[in-house]
Amino acid sequence: MSSVLVVAGAVFANGKLLIAQRAYPPELAGLWELPGGKVESGETHSDALVRELCEELNVDVSVGEPLSEVVRPREGLELVAIRARIVSGEPRPVEHRALRWVDADDLIALDDAGSVVPNDRAWIPELVADLRVE
Numbered sequence: 282m283s284s285v286l287v288v289a290g291a292v293f294a295n296g297k298l299l300i301a302q303r304a305y306p307p308e309l310a311g312l313w314e315l316p317g318g319k320v321e322s323g324e325t326h327s328d329a330l331v332r333e334l335c336e337e338l339n340v341d342v343s344v345g346e347p348l349s350e351v352v353r354p355r356e357g358l359e360l361v362a363i364r365a366r367i368v369s370g371e372p373r374p375v376e377h378r379a380l381r382w383v384d385a386d387d388l389i390a391l392d393d394a395g396s397v398v399p400n401d402r403a404w405i406p407e408l409v410a411d412l413r414v415e
């Protein structure tokens with residue numbers, strides 16, 4: 282059985298975190314996530330994150346440290362979030378409905394409202410901790 286690995290970017294700038302509102306599939310449309318996607322064969326996590334954020338946001342990023350929580354929602358699927366910073370470009374929602382820069386309180390409010398992609402919820406405590414010291 283082939284296993285799917287997804288990388289997601291925790292992009293920080295000016296004390297805020299960039300989140301993206303999914304447009305598909307229907308069960309996730311309208312919910313907010315860390316942007317990213319599947320690692321392709323031959324790519325490192327870092328390569329995949331740079332490619333995904335270029336495709337999805339039209340920015341170049343430098344890749345930092347992964348969050349400590351690795352999400353394994355089911356057998357054969359693993360999601361890793363990695364901190365990143367924009368090196369060039371202004372993010373645009375190429376594949377998403379919208380983008381938002383959030384602070385810790387915004388992120389907590391979105392989560393409380395049930396507006397975060399379920400798989401991404403495990404990252405919130407660490408993201409909030411990062412935002413509190415940004």
Ligand code: 9L3
Nearest residue numbers: 287289314315316317318319398400
């Ligand atoms: N996914 C969940 N949280 C995320 C990302 C980037 C992706 N932050 C899930 C949604 C899809 C799968 O991983 O089921 C592949 O993601 P994409 O290629 O549709 O973005």
Ligand code: MG
Nearest residue numbers: 316317318337
């Ligand atoms: Mg994606």
